[in-house]
Amino acid sequence: MFDISSQALLAQLLVGLINGCFYALLSMGLAIIFxxxxxxxxxxxxxxxxxxxxAWMGFSQLPLLLGPEFQINFWVALVLAPLIVGALGVLLEKTLLKRLYHLDHLYGLLLTFGVALVLEGALRHFYGISGASYDPPDLLKGGVDLGFMYLPVYRGFVVVASLTICAATWYLFEKTKLGALLRAGTENPKLLQAFGVNIPLMITLTYGFGVALAGIAGVMAAPIMQVNPLMGANLLNIVFAVVVIGGLGSIFGAIFTGLGLGLLEGLTKVFYPEAATVVVFVIMALVLLTRPAGLFGKEK
Known part of the structure; x- marks a missing residue:
């Protein structure tokens, strides 16, 4: 019924896997924070x-202001940019978010939505929305012939790095003593604080870590997507759908669902391209009808 070659199918699945890696990284950070x-x-x-x-400004704009010796390459940006964004996240948590923990979810959503609009509006004012290119590092340029497609080395790096970060984060939160303390802090923070654990510090650092995960994804996405103020907003709807489907607060659910929906989106583009932009939300609606807590969420 469908005149589709196996090469085209495998190539589109690989593209879907790359998108799924970004979905998984972003939704994992959201799941941790929630x-x-x-x-x-x-x-x-x-x-x-x-x-x-x-990352883009450190590579292309900073040398224009301070000289070529101040150019920040991809590898330095991959460490530095998430740390800066994470530190800004810590500042946001310490000054504003901590006042909302005992209120309805809507207050936190509105506050963070307002902060997002401010950030996007500021960058749109200075840089517009046309987008800027960011070249991958020399070490990761070129490609590999897989037979069914020519895979850019950088995209292969994104897949391997994303899966490694996801696996390490899952292990940290699910299999270590620190992860046990974090989970206990969500269920009974007062009891844990009675045992001498600094709950406010733990919450602040966890928020910073979740934001840093988004920062890592952002730096890795820069050579693939056009760097523009709307690049995050374009992904956010899908990422929220991923978190809802996987289960709010479930790290494994975020990883599994992000990768799975990326692959499904790739398949849909092959067999029914018109539905590729809505398939995620159709699945979200079906999951909410049958399992409101999500596939891996805990029923209350």
Whole structure:
């Protein structure tokens, strides 16, 4: 019924896997933040975008201002930009978000949505929305012939790096003593604080870590997407759908669902391209009808 070659199918699945890696990284950060802070972080897309802009500005704009010796390459940006974005996230949590923890989710959503609009508006004012290119590092240029497609080395790096970060984060939160303390802090923070654990510090650092994950995704996305103020907003709707489907607060659910929906989106582009932009939301509606807590979420 469908005149589609196996090469085209495999190539589109690989593209879907690359998109799924970004979905997984971003939704994992959202799941961590919601699981511990009970905040729906609508700033996540703007923080993703901000990290991409920091990488681009460090490479192309900073040398124009201070000289070529101050150029920041990709590898330095991959460490530095997430740290800066994470530190800004910590500042946001310490000054504003901590006042909303005991209120309805709507207050946190509105606050973070407002912060996102401010960040996007500021960068649109200075740089417009046309977008800027950011070249991958020399080490990751070129490609590999897989037989069914020519795979750019950089995109292969994105897949491997994303899967490694996802696996390491899952292990940290699910299999270590620190992860056990974080989970306990979400269920009974007063009891944990009675045992001498600094709950406010733990919450602040966890929010910063979740934001830093968005920053890592943003830097890795810069050579693939056009760096522009709307790049995070364009992904955010899908990422929220991923978190809802996987289960709010479930790290494994975010990773599994992000990768799975990326692959499904790639398949849909092959067999029914018109539905590729809505298939994620159709699945979200079906999951909410049958399992409101998400596939891996805990029923209350």
């Amino acid at each position: 699981g511990l802070l009970n905040i729906i972080n609508f700033t996540h897309g703007a923080q993703f975008m901000l990290a991409a802009f920091l």
